[in-house]
Amino acid sequence: MNALIRSPRTVDFLLIVVALIWGTSYGVVKGALLVYPVLGLLALRFGITFVLLAPALRGLGHVTWRDRLGVVGAGVLLLGIFLAETFGVSLTSASNAAFLISLCVVLTPLVEWAWLKRAPRQVEWMAAGLSLLGAFLLTGGHFAASPGDLLVILAALLRAVTTCAVKRVTKVPPLTITAVQSAVVSIGCAALALTFARDPLLPLPHWHGHGVFWGSMIYLVAGCTLFAFFVQNYAVSRSSPTRVALLMGSEPVFGALFACVWLGERLSLPAWLGGMLIVAASLFALKREPRAAMEETVKAAAKA
Secondary structure, eight states, X not given: OHHHHHSHHHHHHHHHHHHHHHHHXXXXXXXXXXXXXXXXXXXXXXXXXXXXXXXXXXXXXXXXXXXXXXXXXXXXXXXXXXXXXXXXXXXXXXHHHHHHGGGHHXXXXXXXXXXXXXXXXXXXHHHHHHHHHHHHHHTTSSSOOOHHHHHHHHHHHHHHHHHHHHHTTTTSOHHHHHHHHHHHHHHHHHHHHHHHOSSTTOOOOOSTTOHHHHHHHHHIIIIIIIIHHHHHHHHHHHSOHHHHHHHXXXXXXXXXXXXXXXXXXXXXXXXXXHHHHHHHHHHHXXXXXXXXXXXXXXXXXXXX
């Protein structure tokens, strides 16, 4: 069973499942924000996640202080991601957010090159160009993106940085990384709410009359946070940040389709073409990645 979980094909499949789950999260968050504000929603979501994962903090006892600080730094980056992403979703459409966040596929190879000294391959440069063209079409064929769009693009950049940051602390168990990240996001959002929100002590929605909200919260905690972040952190420890980002390339398709079904959103034909270009760029680069090199990376990680 352990060998099955560690196999490259299983890791790839789990990342595609995460792409499906995260793709649907934009529509779910968009609906939940109609009931509860951004900072409160994030503090609640990640606070529940931290309580459930608190026992995993024992994993910090077996690593160096440098690794502990690295995990906290990854948590700060995650806080920035969700602030930018969630405020962005509140200011743009869920389908636009789902497509634009996939620009992390373009940005991750560049961050990995600058930080981890792995130069992008030619096919990754081609994928980056296609993705940028897709983003151009998605925003209406001009560069005057909305504030919400710009926030989601910032979140995509922070995602790329976070993926590389987690790669630097692979000695820390994935569940422990997720627990620390959840604590940082929850505490950070609560502190920001107490400092800046007009009504920081806004009461939680009652279960009666808000069943959809609490159902959304359960989905966000169990699927989009506990499962998804564990898989992503585990995959980064067994793979390269760029490959993880490429495998997540199908996320915007799931996001746009779910937004159309769940929220009744509609995209123009150029926007759909732009989104498809972003996804096609990811799949093209992934297909061209040498499998032998990938398997060597996995074997090396397994020995670590």
